[in-house]
Amino acid sequence: MKQILLITDGCSNVGLSPVVAAAQAFSDGVTVNVVGVLDGGDIGEYGAKEIQEIAHAGGGMSRMVNTRQLSQTVQMMTRKTVVQTIQQAVQKELKSVLGGSGALEELPPEKRSEVVRVIDELGETSKLRVALLIDASASMKPKMAAVEEAIRDLMLSLQSRQGVSELSVFHFPGDKHGDDATLDLDWTTNLSGVQSLFPKLQMRGTTPTGPALQQVAQYYRESMEERRRGGEEDEMRSGYVG
Amino acid sequence: MATSAKFDLDRGMVITGKWRHRRYRVERMLGEGANGKVYLVQQDSRLMALKVGLDTADLQSEINVLQALEKQQKKGNGGSPFLYDVDDLKLRSGKEYPFYVMRYVRGTKLPAFLAASGAEWFPLAGYNLLLRLADLHGSGWAFGDLKVDNVLVADYGRVELVDYGGVTAFGKSIRQFTEIYDRGYWNAGIRTSDAPYDLFSFAVLCVQLFEEKELYRLTAGTLPQNRGTAELLRLAQQSQQLKPFSGWLARAFAGGFRDAAEAADAWNVVIHRIGRPSKPVPWWTKALFLLSAAGLAASAFWLAGGFG
Numbered sequence A: 001m002k003q004i005l006l007i008t009d010g011c012s013n014v015g016l017s018p019v020v021a022a023a024q025a026f027s028d029g030v031t032v033n034v035v036g037v038l039d040g041g042d043i044g045e046y047g048a049k050e051i052q053e054i055a056h057a058g059g060g061m062s063r064m065v066n067t068r069q070l071s072q073t074v075q076m077m078t079r080k081t082v083v084q085t086i087q088q089a090v091q092k093e094l095k096s097v098l099g100g101s102g103a104l105e106e107l108p109p110e111k112r113s114e115v116v117r118v119i120d121e122l123g124e125t126s127k128l129r130v131a132l133l134i135d136a137s138a139s140m141k142p143k144m145a146a147v148e149e150a151i152r153d154l155m156l157s158l159q160s161r162q163g164v165s166e167l168s169v170f171h172f173p174g175d176k177h178g179d180d181a182t183l184d185l186d187w188t189t190n191l192s193g194v195q196s197l198f199p200k201l202q203m204r205g206t207t208p209t210g211p212a213l214q215q216v217a218q219y220y221r222e223s224m225e226e227r228r229r230g231g232e233e234d235e236m237r238s239g240y241v242g
Numbered sequence B: 001m002a003t004s005a006k007f008d009l010d011r012g013m014v015i016t017g018k019w020r021h022r023r024y025r026v027e028r029m030l031g032e033g034a035n036g037k038v039y040l041v042q043q044d045s046r047l048m049a050l051k052v053g054l055d056t057a058d059l060q061s062e063i064n065v066l067q068a069l070e071k072q073q074k075k076g077n078g079g080s081p082f083l084y085d086v087d088d089l090k091l092r093s094g095k096e097y098p099f100y101v102m103r104y105v106r107g108t109k110l111p112a113f114l115a116a117s118g119a120e121w122f123p124l125a126g127y128n129l130l131l132r133l134a135d136l137h138g139s140g141w142a143f144g145d146l147k148v149d150n151v152l153v154a155d156y157g158r159v160e161l162v163d164y165g166g167v168t169a170f171g172k173s174i175r176q177f178t179e180i181y182d183r184g185y186w187n188a189g190i191r192t193s194d195a196p197y198d199l200f201s202f203a204v205l206c207v208q209l210f211e212e213k214e215l216y217r218l219t220a221g222t223l224p225q226n227r228g229t230a231e232l233l234r235l236a237q238q239s240q241q242l243k244p245f246s247g248w249l250a251r252a253f254a255g256g257f258r259d260a261a262e263a264a265d266a267w268n269v270v271i272h273r274i275g276r277p278s279k280p281v282p283w284w285t286k287a288l289f290l291l292s293a294a295g296l297a298a299s300a301f302w303l304a305g306g307f308g
C-alpha cells in the first residue's frame, strides 16, 4: 500500500495543478491524503477548496486542523486509508464473485463478519509506505515543530503494526533553486536515530504543490523499480496490496 | 476527528431491523462518539442499548470483537450475553445505517460516582476496573481505548467497560486510542497491544481523577520530547488519594505488571495497607508489648520448670 500525505497551509502558486498531480499519483496506485494546518491563520476559501480537491483526485481524504490535533489526525487518516484501500480491493473481489456492487452493505450482517475479519487482518499485516510531503513555505515556519512531532508519532504507530511499514519525508519548495521538492529522509522503519528532520530549512515564498507531488510520485516509481531489480523474492513474500 | 453523525433518533421512534425485523422503541440517547451514537431502547419492556454506526466496516469490526469475546466467555464461566442483535436500519430520508444491540449498562462515569459517593470508594472501584481488564487480558485482548468515558460505575463501585471499538488482540497495533492515555504519547513505548498498554492507561486515568487540571496543564505546556512518566508520577505524589498507590502507579507507568490480574493483586495489597494504617505507634502499646514480652518470658521460664 502506498500513500502520500501532504501537509500544507495554503494554496499552490506555481507549476502544474496539484489536483492533476494527485490524480496522476492515484492512477499509479498511490493514495493522496491532505491535511490543512490552520492555527489562527486563514487558509481561505480557495485554499480550502484546493485541499479538498487534491484529496478527492488522489483517492484519499482531507482534514483541516490546528497544530494541537495534527498528530492524532495524521495517525487516524493513515490508518483509515489503509482500511479503505483494502476494502476497495476486497470489494472488487466480492463484486466479481457475488455480482452487485460488492459493497459490504449489500451483504447480510452475518456474512459481513468474515469479510471484515479479512480486511482487518490485511490492514494489520500488509506492507505499507507513507511519503510525507511538507509545505515549507514561510507561513509554515511556526508550525514545523508540530509537523515534526506528528511525523514521529506516525512512525511510532507504523512501528506498532505487524506488517513492514516505511516512511519517507520531503519538503517543498526544494532547497536548490528550481528544485520542486527536497528529500529529507529516505525510506526508513525507525526514526529514533534521527535528531532533527528539518535541520536547516530555508522557508521560501513559492508553493509548488503540484510539481512537488509529481516528484514524490516519481520517487515511488523509482523505488519500486529498484526493488524489482533488487529484491524480487522479497517483494513476492511480503505481498504488496493496492 | 469527529465526523459527527448527521442523524438523530427521536424519543418514541420505532426502529425495525432490515434483515431480522426486530423492533425497538427509542427512549433517549446515551452518548455519542467518533464512530456513532448509542441509544437506550426498549423491546417488550426490556431496556437495551443500541449503537448506530457511521461506517459499516468499522462497526462490524467492533461486532466481531464482541462476538469473539462472547464465544470465549461461553466456553468459560458462561457470562451474561452482551450482544443481542446485529442489523441495519433505514431512516425516513432513505439512508441506511448499521447497528447492534447490546446489554444496557446502568451507571455513571467515575468522576460523578466519586463526587456522589466519596473518594473513599476510589480504591474499590479501581480494583473492580482492574478485574474487568483482567477478564480481557485472560482471553488475549487489550481494551485499548481505556478512558474516563468508557468506564461506567454502578452502585457499590461495580464497574463495566463500554465501547469495545479499541479492543485489540495482543501483538497487533492498538485499533483506537486517546492521546493522553496512550503510552506512546508519553514516550513510554509503542502502540502494539499488550496487557501493560491498558495498565498504563489505567494509571493515567487515576491521575486524571484527582489531578485533572494539572494533567491538562502538563499536556498543553510540555514539549513532546520532554513528556514522560516522571511528570505523571509527580502529579500522583501530590494527591492525597493517590499517594498510597504511588508505588503501584510507578510500576504501571514502567510496564512492570504482567497483566491486570497481577496488577489487581498488587492493588489489593495497597488497599489492605490503607485499611490498617501504619500510624506512629502510641507509647502505651510499646509498654504493653514490653510487659507482655516480659510476661511471656516469665511464663516460659515457669513452663520450663523454673530454676529447678
Ligand SMILES: Nc1ncnc2c1ncn2[C@@H]1O[C@H](COP(=O)(O)OP(=O)(O)OP(=O)(O)O)[C@@H](O)[C@H]1O
Binding pocket: B030, B031, B032, B033, B034, B035, B036, B037, B038, B049, B051, B102, B103, B104, B105, B106, B149, B150, B162, B163, B164, B165
Ligand atoms: N452498553 C451501554 N450501556 C450504557 N451506555 C452506553 C453503552 N454503550 C455506550 N454507552 C454510552 O455511550 C457513549 C458513546 O458510546 P461509544 O463510546 O461506544 O461510542 P464511540 O462512537 O465508539 O465513542 P468513541 O469516540 O469514544 O470511540 C459511551 O461513552 C457511554 O456513555
